[in-house]
Amino acid sequence: MSFWEYANPKKFMQTSGIFLPWFAGLAIVVFVVGLVWGFFFTPEAENFGTSVKIIFVHVPAAMIAINAWLMMLVTSLVWLVRRHHVSALAAKAAAPIGMTMTLIALFTGAIWGQPMWGTYWAWDPRLTSFLVLFLFYLGYIALWEAIDNPDTAADLTSVLCLVGSVFAVLSRYAVNFWNQGLHQGASLSMDKQEHVADAYSNPLYVCIAAFILLFIALVLMRTRTEIRARRLKALQARERAA
Amino acid sequence: MIAILIRDLRLGLRSGGGFGLGLAFFLIVVVLVPFGVGPQSALLAKIAPGILWVGALLACLLSLDRIFALDFEDGSLDLLATAPVPLEGVVAMKALAHWLTTGLPLTIAAPFLGVLLNMPDQGFGWLVLTLAIGTPALSFIGTFGAALTVGLKRGGLLLSLLVLPLYVPTLIFGAEALRRGAEGMAANTPLLMLAGITAGVVALLPFVAAATIRINLR
Numbered sequence: 001m002s003f004w005e006y007a008n009p010k011k012f013m014q015t016s017g018i019f020l021p022w023f024a025g026l027a028i029v030v031f032v033v034g035l036v037w038g039f040f041f042t043p044e045a046e047n048f049g050t051s052v053k054i055i056f057v058h059v060p061a062a063m064i065a066i067n068a069w070l071m072m073l074v075t076s077l078v079w080l081v082r083r084h085h086v087s088a089l090a091a092k093a094a095a096p097i098g099m100t101m102t103l104i105a106l107f108t109g110a111i112w113g114q115p116m117w118g119t120y121w122a123w124d125p126r127l128t129s130f131l132v133l134f135l136f137y138l139g140y141i142a143l144w145e146a147i148d149n150p151d152t153a154a155d156l157t158s159v160l161c162l163v164g165s166v167f168a169v170l171s172r173y174a175v176n177f178w179n180q181g182l183h184q185g186a187s188l189s190m191d192k193q194e195h196v197a198d199a200y201s202n203p204l205y206v207c208i209a210a211f212i213l214l215f216i217a218l219v220l221m222r223t224r225t226e227i228r229a230r231r232l233k234a235l236q237a238r239e240r241a242a
Numbered sequence: 243m244i245a246i247l248i249r250d251l252r253l254g255l256r257s258g259g260g261f262g263l264g265l266a267f268f269l270i271v272v273v274l275v276p277f278g279v280g281p282q283s284a285l286l287a288k289i290a291p292g293i294l295w296v297g298a299l300l301a302c303l304l305s306l307d308r309i310f311a312l313d314f315e316d317g318s319l320d321l322l323a324t325a326p327v328p329l330e331g332v333v334a335m336k337a338l339a340h341w342l343t344t345g346l347p348l349t350i351a352a353p354f355l356g357v358l359l360n361m362p363d364q365g366f367g368w369l370v371l372t373l374a375i376g377t378p379a380l381s382f383i384g385t386f387g388a389a390l391t392v393g394l395k396r397g398g399l400l401l402s403l404l405v406l407p408l409y410v411p412t413l414i415f416g417a418e419a420l421r422r423g424a425e426g427m428a429a430n431t432p433l434l435m436l437a438g439i440t441a442g443v444v445a446l447l448p449f450v451a452a453a454t455i456r457i458n459l460r
Contacts (some may be wrong), residue, residue: 135407139400143390146400155457156390160404163386163450167408170439177418177432213304 007084009227016220027213034206042199054112056204060211062105065133068098068215072140073165086223088154089230091161092144093222097215098138106130116202125175132171136164145213150230246322250339253312264301264344265351267399272355283360290359291369291420295357298348298373299380299409305344307383307401309336310392310455319392323459333455334448337385338446345377361424368423372436376416379440382447383408389451393458412439 006012038056072091079088109127110120121127143160147153252362255261275293276286313319322332352373353366361369391397415436422429 042352132407132410135403139404139407142400142403146391146394146396152393152457152460156454159450159454159457160390163447164408169410169412171407171414174414174435177435 004082004084004199007086009086012086013224013227016224020217020220020224023213023217027210027217030206030213031208034203034210038200038203038207042203050113051115052200054108055200056207058105058108058112059204060208061101061108062130063208064211064215065098065101065105065130067135068094068101069161069165070166071219072098072161076161077155080158080162085154085230086227088158089226090219090223091158093155093226094219095137095141095144097222099134099141100236101211101215102130102134102137104121106134125172128175129168129172132175133168136168140164243327243335246327246332247335249357249389250336251342254308254339261343262448264305265347266302267304268297268348268351269355271300272358276359287360287362290356290361291365291424292417293359294352294356294361294369295372295376295413295417298352298377299413301348302344302377302380302384303402303405305340306388306405307391307398308377309340309345309385309388310389311397314392319455320365323455330448333385333389333451334382334444335344337444337448337451338384339432340385341378341381345373345381349377353420362426364426365420365424368420368429372416372420372423372433375433375437375440378414379412379436379441379443380409382440383412386447386451389458390454392455408421412436415439 006015035056039053042050042053044050072094075087075091075094078084079091106127109130113119113122140157140160143157144153147156272293275289279285279289310319313322323329325332349370352369356366357370384405385407387401389402390404394400415432419429419432419436422432
């Protein structure tokens, strides 16, 4: 019994079919707990007012936005090395989710930035690198859409994902060098000075867990859709041939 | 490989204006900016480094899809891929030819356009230096983008969408080094970073681009 058994589409469909409702249900429950706790049972911060509560959407969305790309990087590598179709389809499925999370992080950040910094947008390193990440997602998805042959598309997007990762990291540090920002440091950190107060960090952990569960559920769902679409195409091709 | 380089140079210089087009585009971008922002020379001098770099980058982008498209259409790319020379070398030579026909003329033309934008005197050396160091990276990254989109019908627009985010670090370091140089500050750090990017890209991306072409020709 090895992990690679799940690369078999049939096995993947069986197992993910069992797990998907659990992840989806759990995501809803944890979301309700985290957001209600965060929005209604935390004190209003000094100097921040109610707007601080955007943190419960902003930080988890930003984390997922970056980690979705990491997941795509890993699945792309698996596709290039071991040629498992499920892996390539999972990367394809994760991209729009990651792009949406990037947009959510950018929008909630803008809404938060207006009362705090007095501006919706600044060319701050973190903000800029998220905008660049958004462009990378856009290009990746556009390349998937543009190529007809699914195997070629999977190959080329995987290569783009690998090269893009290098340049994304490079851009992250390039903009750092370019401009010192308005954005605060890490919200969750071992460093007590940087870390947000406990009253916020506990519901924040719950919200992060909720976003992770949501991400897993969405990726499973979209990968299943992609596999079904692929099967449908194969059936149609067989019918036409007969 | 030298033969391939010479062949690509000839094709680039002779076939239908591809060579002058990039330069003309660069000129137009730079000329349009004062019309857009107004003729105050202090303002123009301040934004000149950024405008010149963005203009050079866009002019480079314009001719990228020609790198492989024609060879792909008439089948000579298949011949090059099966030829005894390594495909990585062919790709590197094509990128070099692209640089010689766009990046190098842009670098030489840039000081004249700098005059139009009222660049400070000390900036001209930096302008030529940063463009000379940075434009090879633009050509090699662009070659990778061209390799990705070689088989596509509407590849041109997609090519810019794919390549522009990859250009971000080069643009930041190039424009920053030029800005600092033009304002008389120490510009060594961004200049070295720019050179590092170019060196890394020239060394590694031909391998990736060759792999992509093999996928596309499969």
